[in-house]
Amino acid sequence: DLAGDRLAILAIRSSVGGRSILWNISQPSTPCTWPGVVCDNTTNRVVELHFPGMGLSGELPLNTLGNLTQLTTLSLRYNALSGQLPTDIFSLVNLRNLYLQNNLFSGPIPDLFSPLGNLVRVSFASNNFSGNIPSSIGNLTRLATLYLENNALSGSIPDLNRPSIALFNVSNNQLTGGIPSKFVGFPESAFSGNSLCGGPLVSCNGSETGSSSSDKLSGGAIAGIVIGSLLGVLLILLILFFLCCKKRKQKDEIKTKDLSEVKQVEIEIPADSSSSGFPSLTAAVGGGGAKGKSGEVNKKLVFMGKNKIGKFDLEDLLRASAEVLGKGTFGTAYKAVLEVGFTVAVKRLKDVTMAEKEFREKIESVGRMDHENLLPLRAYYFNGEEKLLVCDYIPTGSLSALLHGNRGAGRMPLNWEMRSMIALGAARGIAYLHSQGAKVSHGNIKSSNVLLTPSYESRVSDFGLAQLVGPNATPTRVDGYRAPEVTDIRKVSQKADVYSFGVLLLELLTGKAPTHALLNDEGVDLPRWVQSVVREEWTSEVFDLELLRDQNVEDDMVQLLQLAINCSAQYPDKRPSMAEVSNQIEEICHSSGSQQDRTPPSDTVSDS
Numbered sequence: 001d002l003a004g005d006r007l008a009i010l011a012i013r014s015s016v017g018g019r020s021i022l023w024n025i026s027q028p029s030t031p032c033t034w035p036g037v038v039c040d041n042t043t044n045r046v047v048e049l050h051f052p053g054m055g056l057s058g059e060l061p062l063n064t065l066g067n068l069t070q071l072t073t074l075s076l077r078y079n080a081l082s083g084q085l086p087t088d089i090f091s092l093v094n095l096r097n098l099y100l101q102n103n104l105f106s107g108p109i110p111d112l113f114s115p116l117g118n119l120v121r122v123s124f125a126s127n128n129f130s131g132n133i134p135s136s137i138g139n140l141t142r143l144a145t146l147y148l149e150n151n152a153l154s155g156s157i158p159d160l161n162r163p164s165i166a167l168f169n170v171s172n173n174q175l176t177g178g179i180p181s182k183f184v185g186f187p188e189s190a191f192s193g194n195s196l197c198g199g200p201l202v203s204c205n206g207s208e209t210g211s212s213s214s215d216k217l218s219g220g221a222i223a224g225i226v227i228g229s230l231l232g233v234l235l236i237l238l239i240l241f242f243l244c245c246k247k248r249k250q251k252d253e254i255k256t257k258d259l260s261e262v263k264q265v266e267i268e269i270p271a272d273s274s275s276s277g278f279p280s281l282t283a284a285v286g287g288g289g290a291k292g293k294s295g296e297v298n299k300k301l302v303f304m305g306k307n308k309i310g311k312f313d314l315e316d317l318l319r320a321s322a323e324v325l326g327k328g329t330f331g332t333a334y335k336a337v338l339e340v341g342f343t344v345a346v347k348r349l350k351d352v353t354m355a356e357k358e359f360r361e362k363i364e365s366v367g368r369m370d371h372e373n374l375l376p377l378r379a380y381y382f383n384g385e386e387k388l389l390v391c392d393y394i395p396t397g398s399l400s401a402l403l404h405g406n407r408g409a410g411r412m413p414l415n416w417e418m419r420s421m422i423a424l425g426a427a428r429g430i431a432y433l434h435s436q437g438a439k440v441s442h443g444n445i446k447s448s449n450v451l452l453t454p455s456y457e458s459r460v461s462d463f464g465l466a467q468l469v470g471p472n473a474t475p476t477r478v479d480g481y482r483a484p485e486v487t488d489i490r491k492v493s494q495k496a497d498v499y500s501f502g503v504l505l506l507e508l509l510t511g512k513a514p515t516h517a518l519l520n521d522e523g524v525d526l527p528r529w530v531q532s533v534v535r536e537e538w539t540s541e542v543f544d545l546e547l548l549r550d551q552n553v554e555d556d557m558v559q560l561l562q563l564a565i566n567c568s569a570q571y572p573d574k575r576p577s578m579a580e581v582s583n584q585i586e587e588i589c590h591s592s593g594s595q596q597d598r599t600p601p602s603d604t605v606s607d608s
């Protein structure tokens with residue numbers, strides 16, 4: 001079957017294709033239609049090039065790859081490419097991943113790494129490279145992986161930026177000398193098969209590990225370095241502290257301003273309310289406030305469930321200073337700091353056209369949901385047009401903010417343990433919802449609806465709201481999460497929830513936002529992108545770079561990835577149930593030791 005695009009694939013796999021393909025891709029018109037080539041859909045420039053195991057042979061063409069100035073990934077591993085590396089590769093300043101392992105490249109690795117400050121992963125393993133390890137690799141401050149094993153490299157290990165490097169291997173070369181002491185911590189196997197000493201190998205001079213005795217630092221020098229570093233850190237902390245104080249002050253000023261506008265415009269008292277203000281209302285626990293004369297009822301905040309939140313009335317709520325958290329599908333969410341001393345989140349619903357009785361019934365069934373991984377609905381207010389929902393305010397914010405916010409300096413990386421715990425908590429919360437009846441589903445699973453406590457326990461929010469809205473509600477940011485069979489956001493199902501949860505798992509693993517206009521002109525969504533990458537056996541390339549620092553959990557990551565792929569299957573029948581999903585994640589967490597053996601969640605209502 002050589003029809004259509006299959007013919008192109010065959011051409012790439014033939015050894016004669018290697019060079020001509022590499023020539024052609026530098027022409028900007030056609031490349032994005034080819035397998036293995038990923039383009040930026042705005043510039044139509046090649047941003048990733050994956051040609052692994054395609055039987056490419058011969059030398060890389062000169063002055064060709066260097067034309068792909070936007071390239072972030074160059075993967076030519078498992079081919080039979082030979083000769084020296086063309087130096088124009090070293091002008092690709094956006095390069096993050098350079099995979100040339102398992103080829104027949106020879107000659108020295110050019111010492112030209114200095115401009116490649118974005119490089120994170122480099123593998124030159126299993127080639128015939130000779131000469132020294134280029135010292136300019138030491139300038140790569142973001143380098144996390146360096147694989148140089150199984151070559152003919154000689155000389156000593158240069159000064160590398162050890163703090164950023166998590167995965168490292170120089171075994172089976174001809175390296176000599178002492179292993180710098182900063183490499184202590186890597187296993188013996190990372191250095192074996194050389195004439196090296198120190199570090200995890202036998203000591204160079206009988207007792208010392210690390211650098212050879214000639215370049216050993218004196219006690220005074222070490223003390224000087226330690227004191228100098230401490231002073232440096234102290235200075236940086238002081239500067240950060242002052243900057244934070246200044247920023248917070250500015251933020252407070254802005255918030256106060258926003259708030260006064262919000263109070264007047266957004267949480268406006270409905271026109272039919274008594275002009276003398278709202279009477280002081282006593283909270284009616286368990287929905288009892290819905291009883292009584294309707295005129296009074298309309299002015300009441302109806303409290304629900306176990307009411308851990310404490311008592312306050314509508315007037316308190318309206319007096320609270322409020323800050324807009326964001327606008328979503330169902331209305332605007334506010335953070336409201338009550339004068340009585342605690343903070344709540346208030347959602348002002350829009351597009352709810354449902355009659356009062358039906359609304360109260362639906363919202364009270366939402367209020368009955370009680371699970372440690374769900375964000376409980378504490379109270380609601382219904383008066384004609386005005387509908388407010390009150391829940392705990394979660395100061396840490398949402399998974400979406402944590403994954404995609406602040407990707408720059410100062411970001412706290414989310415490691416495997418945190419991510420798998422977040423996945424497990426969210427799965428448990430949704431599985432609980434599904435266990436409450438075949439027709440109970442969430443309807444709007446996405447990372448902005450998974451809120452996180454300071455100890456990274458998940459609280460799934462917004463469940464059951466999809467059934468309240470009218471047909472005109474325009475979903476925000478759900479497109480990437482919505483199951484293919486869902487055409488009306490009110491017609492939700494448990495299997496559609498499983499799909500959305502699968503996308504959320506993919507988001508957790510890849511670090512890519514599903515709502516981001518993805519990857520190429522054809523608008524490939526996150527599940528399809530991941531599937532295509534996995535099909536081509538580049539599985540390890542889908543994971544978020546932050547996850548690659550975790551050692552010995554790759555199998556667990558791949559298992560979770562497989563589960564996510566199963567959840568986001570195109571046909572609902574092929575998707576597992578949420579209970580199965582939750583059990584499987586629990587097993588995965590168990591095997592990697594990130595079990596949730598934690599103290600029960602504390603009350604999440606924060607005091608202001």
Ligand SMILES: Nc1ncnc2c1ncn2[C@@H]1O[C@H](COP(=O)(O)OP(=O)(O)OP(=O)(O)O)[C@@H](O)[C@H]1O
Pocket residue numbers: 325326327328329330331332333345347375391392393394395397398444448449451461462476
């Ligand atoms: N209880 C809460 N505590 C802290 N932040 C919250 C809380 N509820 C919502 N948020 C945050 O406020 C923002 C707006 O939330 P909202 O639920 O209104 O919209 P959304 O999640 O973006 O979309 P949708 O309405 O479709 O769920 C989001 O970033 C959300 O994470």
